[in-house]
Amino acid sequence: MSELKLKILDLLKEDARRSAELIATMVGAAQAEVEAAIAELEADHIIVKYATVVNWSKVDDKVTALIEVQITPERVHGFDAIAERIYLYPEVKSVYLMSGAYDLLVEIEGRTLKEVASFVSNKLSSIDRVLSTKTHFILKKYKQDGIIFEEHEEDHRLLISP
């Protein structure tokens, strides 16, 4: 990938609301060039979506759980078909195939503890080939996607220094 595209990705990852004009100034390229690069990144599904990182704990009391899932892989499709069955549920925020003691790590978000528990027992556990689940509730998020939630960004510098 071109250096320009990498720089654009970095700048948008930092703040998705940056305009093509601002990015063009910051990377020292023409605005049209930046716009074209962004369009290509979008078309190639490298930029998948412009999202907002929300610290939900300040808004409401949503419950997030990480669930270790052990499954029997399917013939031909391996883990993929079951993973798909799981990730299509809207409650499921992410699904990863893992190495180690279990197969899938599933992130679930619900309004209440009961809602998550019900999803796990009624929907997830009942899927054919799911052997076992182990649910861990997240008590507090400190950092997500490289963003520290409760960071106190104080500038300790003097207002004027040599």
Place this chain on the structure above:
Amino acid sequence: MINQKTMQDYLSPRVRSIPPSGIRKFFDLVSGSKDVISLGVGEPDFVTPWHVREACVYSLERGHTQYTSNAGLPELREEIGAYLSRSFRTDYDPANEILVTVGGSEAIDLALRALIEPGDEILIPEPCYISYSPIASIGGGVPVGIETFAKDQFKLTAEALKSKITPKSKILILCYPSNPTGGIMTYEDWLPIAKLVEENDLIVISDEIYAELTYGSKHVSFPSLPKMKDRTILVSGFSKAFAMTGWRMGYACGHRELISAMLKIHQYTVMCAPVMGQIAALEALKNGMEEKDRMMESYNQRRRLVVKGFREIGLDCHEPQGAFYAFPSITSTGMTSEEFAQGLLTEGKVAAVPGNVFGLGGEGFIRCSYATSVAQLNEALDRIGKFVLARKG
């Protein structure tokens, strides 16, 4: 006081004769202001990279709290030597030609104290870092400013240097990339300067603290020029490249006899640089290059933003090629740099340093550090734009 003397009478005439720093005066003015965006800061807005801080914490846990050898930890001097050779093609023997100091400032002070005899003239291209001239005076030397100009991108020219050389000239202090102008010198720019240095038998103190912060062209270290190594003291440190200003870690490299003379003063005054800082500096050199590059890229992006911003406001601004300062001209507003900076502070709520505090050639400019967030820079540019418009309008 005793025999009707005031305390002033006891002070050394050398110290008495030095005016208070212009930057200090402006600092006092700024410190009482509220809701101010500061572009007046001569240091990175990044905190020292975590792995560097962590190395220091870990060393403290293991009880590394003792003196080090006067010249600094041998492994740190080795690493500094390897780094300079790799990055700037300057080779120094870590055992005899490298001295670890308490910041670059101590290194400059040691060099001047080791060299100056009363009456020696110290040549200093200006505008420049505020300390050179006062330290030269404290050492009994006579600072001689050499004005540099925006039309030359604040480079030192051979003509300007030549015009100031007298039989008393002994030392030339260089600082490129430059604080406050962001000017740099290329290999071609240096050659005629080096020739004059040799012809006139000058000793050079080359402050290269901003060497890592150049945009576009790589820094050319003065001692890497032909025949210049033995007559140059290279001064640098960790403050700017690795965001380690508060650690006060610097070093000096040069001819073994000069370094040995500086070591004498160093060992009788500070003994050695603090061990925790030295351990942190070692970690920065060994594993900090990636973080340094990341910070550099960020400065470069903000540099473009700021220069474009000033030009759109209608303030002439040469393109800084190094450090993290823009040095726009404010002469079109009809104000002096102090009037402008004070007005901007009180009305516009933006702190910038008036150019006149940096010596000859600084009047008519303000120094704006762009080591601050993009959001803050945009807001500051907006405020400066309104302030200038109201003045010109």
